[in-house]
Amino acid sequence: MEPVLWLLFSGGGVLSALFLPVLVFLLALALPLGWLSTPEREPMLQLVGNPLTAVVLLGLCVLSLFHWAQRFRYTLFDGLRLKRHQRLINAVVYTVAILGSAAALAVVWQAVAARSR
Amino acid sequence: MSTFWWIRRRSYAFFVLRELSAVFVAWSVVFLLLLVRALAQGESEYRAFLDWAATPWVVLLNVVTLAFLVLHAITWFNLTPAALVVRLRGRRLPPAVVAGGAYAGWVVVSAVIVGLVVTR
Numbered sequence: 001m002e003p004v005l006w007l008l009f010s011g012g013g014v015l016s017a018l019f020l021p022v023l024v025f026l027l028a029l030a031l032p033l034g035w036l037s038t039p040e041r042e043p044m045l046q047l048v049g050n051p052l053t054a055v056v057l058l059g060l061c062v063l064s065l066f067h068w069a070q071r072f073r074y075t076l077f078d079g080l081r082l083k084r085h086q087r088l089i090n091a092v093v094y095t096v097a098i099l100g101s102a103a104a105l106a107v108v109w110q111a112v113a114a115r116s117r
Numbered sequence: 118m119s120t121f122w123w124i125r126r127r128s129y130a131f132f133v134l135r136e137l138s139a140v141f142v143a144w145s146v147v148f149l150l151l152l153v154r155a156l157a158q159g160e161s162e163y164r165a166f167l168d169w170a171a172t173p174w175v176v177l178l179n180v181v182t183l184a185f186l187v188l189h190a191i192t193w194f195n196l197t198p199a200a201l202v203v204r205l206r207g208r209r210l211p212p213a214v215v216a217g218g219a220y221a222g223w224v225v226v227s228a229v230i231v232g233l234v235v236t237r
Contacts, residue, residue, distance in 0.1 A: 016142045017190035022227040024145050024186055026234050027152055028179040032170035036235070041163045043237045045156050061146045071139035079133055080120055100146070107150045114157040
């Protein structure tokens with residue numbers, strides 16, 4: 001199981017490094033602060049609900065969550081010296097990652113459905 | 118050893134900051150999914166989400182998030198040559214070239230996304 005988790009960690013590390021800085025700058029700062037010329041819903045939904053965008057977004061979300069899970073559990077093991085609670089920490093972080101992935105699937109699906117309406 | 122052993126040295130503190138970037142990676146995912154959900158739900162939900170995202174505490178959190186994401190990206194790309202040994206005609210590509218390729222990829226991806234969002 002560990003090699004798979006390391007692979008998910010690395011994949012999520014690459015995707016989050018490539019995609020998240022620009023996405024957070026554009027969508028978490030420029031968009032709400034009104035720096036974009038057309039922040040209307042319809043063109044944004046056309047872009048986000050596009051099936052290709054949706055697949056990339058879902059992959060980014062899922063792998064980033066597994067990246068978080070791996071790094072966070074090692075932060076707890078080594079940073080806060082909690083290795084004795086390894087089983088509990090593993091169960092919690094990977095449950096969160098799996099539930100988060102399911103939520104990502106549901107939300108992305110919602111956007112694809114709303115766009116084709 | 119104490120729980121806060123990493124405060125004692127600057128290199129340890131940097132290591133912990135790098136590890137903490139993962140928390141902000143997770144927050145970015147949550148934020149993006151909330152935005153996508155609001156977009157899917159309708160005009161008023163989308164407007165309400167943007168108003169919430171423009172409140173000072175959320176803006177501050179997202180500025181800090183952006184700083185941690187850049188820290189994550191830079192430390193990740195700098196480590197790429199150690200994780201990925203590229204051979205060309207039997208010769209190992211110099212680590213600087215591999216790291217340069219990773220940075221070039223970052224620039225291309227960012228430019229494409231800016232182009233998509235701005236010209237939509």
